Amino acid sequence: MKNPAVAPQDKLNEFTTRVMQCCFAAWDGRENIYVKLRDGTLVRPVYQPAEDETCESVFIYKNGDRLYYWNLDGTSVTRPAYDMMEII
Numbered sequence: 001m002k003n004p005a006v007a008p009q010d011k012l013n014e015f016t017t018r019v020m021q022c023c024f025a026a027w028d029g030r031e032n033i034y035v036k037l038r039d040g041t042l043v044r045p046v047y048q049p050a051e052d053e054t055c056e057s058v059f060i061y062k063n064g065d066r067l068y069y070w071n072l073d074g075t076s077v078t079r080p081a082y083d084m085m086e087i088i
Contacts, residue, residue, distance in 0.1 A: 003015040003016070003073075003074045003083070003084050003085055003086065009071040009072065009073050009075055010056065010071065010072055010073075011072055011073065012072050012073070013073055013074070015074060015084070015087070016059070016072055016073060016074045016084070018087060019033065019035060019045060019047070019059065019074070019084065019087060020047045020059075022087070023045065023046055023047040023059075024047070032044070033045070033087065034087070034088040035084045035085075035086065035087055035088065036084075036085050036086045036087075036088050037068075037076075037081070037082050037083060037084060037085060038080060038081050038082065038083045038085050039081040039082065041082070042088060043061040043063070043068060044061060045059040045060065045061045045068070045070065045084070046059065046060055046061065047059055048060050056072075057072060058070060058071065058072070058077075059072075059074070059084070068082055070082075070083075070084055
C-alpha cells in the first residue's frame with residue numbers, strides 16, 4: 001500500500017490508519033510491519049497515542065542513535081527523505 005499523503009498532517013489517512021492497525025497487531029504478536037521511507041530505508045514504526053490534550057499522537061522509530069518522528073499523515077517531522085511511502 002502506498003501513502004497518498006493527501007490528509008492534513010494532524011489526521012490519519014487510509015495509509016497511516018493501516019500502519020497504525022499493523023502497529024497494534026505487532027504488539028499482539030500477530031503481524032510485523034515494515035515501512036519504506038522516501039530514501040529507501042526500512043523501519044518498523046510504533047504508534048504513540050497522545051497522553052492528553054496537550055500532546056500529539058505520532059509515529060516513532062528508534063534504532064541506536066537514530067530517532068524518527070512522523071506526523072499522522074506519514075510525513076516526517078525532520079525531513080522529506082524520511083516520509084513514509086509504502087508498507088512492505
